[in-house]
Amino acid sequence: MFKINENYLKLPGSYLFSTIGKKVNAYAAAHPDKKVIRLGIGDVTQPLAPAIIEALHKAVDEMAAAETFRGYAPDLGYEFLRNAIAENDYRARGCNISADEIFISDGAKCDSGNIQEIFGQGNKIAVCDPVYPVYVDTNVMAGRTGVYDSAKETWSDVIYMPCTAENNFAPEIPKERPDIIYLCFPNNPTGSAITKPQLQEWVDYANKVGAVIIYDAAYEAYISEENVPHSIYECEGAGLCAIELRSFSKNAGFTGVRLGFTVIPKELKCGEVSLHSLWARRHGTKYNGAPYIVQRAGEAVYSPEGKRQLKQQIAYYMKNARYILEGLQSAGYTVSGGVNAPYIWLKAPGGMSSWEFFDDLLERANVVGTPGSGFGPSGETYFRLTAFGSYENTVEAVDRIRAL
């Protein structure tokens, strides 16, 4: 008789956003007259920028003629896109990353879930707490996390690095030594950022203890402050210890278009083995490339027109962020984030738990947020709102919350 992967059965409950989706759908079905405003899941609402639409149409037309039709993409992705990324995201910021260290994918969620595969079973992972659930869940599926303590909501073999108001939502170097460190800055879910010297400390630590950093920079486009690094490769020595994950979902509204990339510098090695070669093997064996038309859309993100239009799009969302931040602050909420990230992190009022506040907000204000506890035990009593709604909905949602 065949056997299943028993690790899957250890996962408590379903994926956070699936649970939220079900709750919201149930509420909406029971109350068809209510206008539910969703500031929960980090999905964007603004349409694709004109430069991207134009690139998509053009690429679709290419697929209509035998002379310009494109079949399987090159393993790492098309050069036109990898070159644009290397130039704009890295060389323009003084980072020494070349096009052949960039792997195009269909999104940072897949990459952040799949990247653990190239590491051995016995590695100990460290994560911020709260944290994007995919990092831990995919390590659970791989059997790397030990035993679940349902009271504490923690795994025995995971090192949790609490990020709370007490440490300004910045993780501290853990006492126990990790092998793989997941960092995400600007942070999902707390919306916090760290400075370049702070990130340099992590790079130095990883190089000292022989750890690898998986750096999720999905929200870098929202950075507004000068001293906040856009890439971990701005730090010295990061090429020796860090993998960087990037997404087009939030900087260009590609949540439904699907495009992302992973950077693995060739100098990043375990003994003689380069992680680049392992990821290349995985990419070539288990993946078949992002669609040609989508890679062309990605290229348009870096065109002068695309850049200009997307700057406006991000400004639009950050105006929402400011409205939420200031609106809730003035209503007496304890709020952070929203300056270098599209997420606002607030403390549930009146000693409510995260899910109590979720239910309360859904019920009384018809506003959907994300319970902080869904991101880890230190997220309990916190709550995440996103700036990705329309301005009108954001204003209405904040005003409803203020009126409670």
Add this chain to the structure above:
Amino acid sequence: MFKINENYLKLPGSYLFSTIGKKVNAYAAAHPDKKVIRLGIGDVTQPLAPAIIEALHKAVDEMAAAETFRGYAPDLGYEFLRNAIAENDYRARGCNISADEIFISDGAKCDSGNIQEIFGQGNKIAVCDPVYPVYVDTNVMAGRTGVYDSAKETWSDVIYMPCTAENNFAPEIPKERPDIIYLCFPNNPTGSAITKPQLQEWVDYANKVGAVIIYDAAYEAYISEENVPHSIYECEGAGLCAIELRSFSKNAGFTGVRLGFTVIPKELKCGEVSLHSLWARRHGTKYNGAPYIVQRAGEAVYSPEGKRQLKQQIAYYMKNARYILEGLQSAGYTVSGGVNAPYIWLKAPGGMSSWEFFDDLLERANVVGTPGSGFGPSGETYFRLTAFGSYENTVEAVDRIRAL
């Protein structure tokens, strides 16, 4: 110090098609004057059908307006596509598969590589020999295949089911009992097919011994004979033991568009655990959906116009297949396949090995095929040609081979 997944180091050489690509590129670079014709990798060459182009443009326009913009797709894929699949690929053939048993993905390569993740470490896999390399390679990466014997080119914990001229390229029930059986019909690489009674034997066997069948039906659109099943669910009891993988790459030319799906009937269980729930969890945690515009393109495959146009496209490729089959037969080659599949499988002449014939054909005829030995030990001395070239190139390639 972090540790890598040592299983990756066990993989002999690089992924087959990457190796071929490198060889061909090197030859083309050294002989810029030669016109190399590629009948190797199974990539299509005909442009997307007009109905699909129209659907793509329409969906792109939807992404340009806030009212019709789509962000994250539903976990399993859009209902419009899953309904079209359930209706056309299954209910129309009398298979009892519902839309919520269908998981949309970005292609059958990813699905066939990822599906092993939901199974435990201790399962013994059985594969046809020769076989699409992804099935074995991804189990190697997961540490499920034992020790590699480089002389025999086999893994100690894999059950190989030889498919050669002696058994008409149809696998026989293995002596040793497998837990997971990979079957692909119409077959890649041999181009062979099996009848419904033959497939029913496999279903009955799997149900008897408690094995699960992973049935890759990527080439079903090429079936021309009456008694060949298009889906494993045409067989009685298949819902209890079989997962089916499907692709849009070959029936609709989506190799560069990326779309596929996996069917897991809800009745397929290991004890109390449904495989459907495990795959749903994987899909929800490690994947974020195929692009909206691509899912709309998939829907167009099932429109009356789409069906009519794609029937012509398949007829075009099958005309190529016939030309190769008959041309090589008349030149004295031992050839099979090409009737229910776009692949022609031939015996290398004069006692040559598969790679010797590859090099010879590339050098003397400037034609690229795929060495049979790349698909497994029983593929040695065989060679695969695909019907996916243009008709003109196919004719020229066959005529060049005949002239050798």
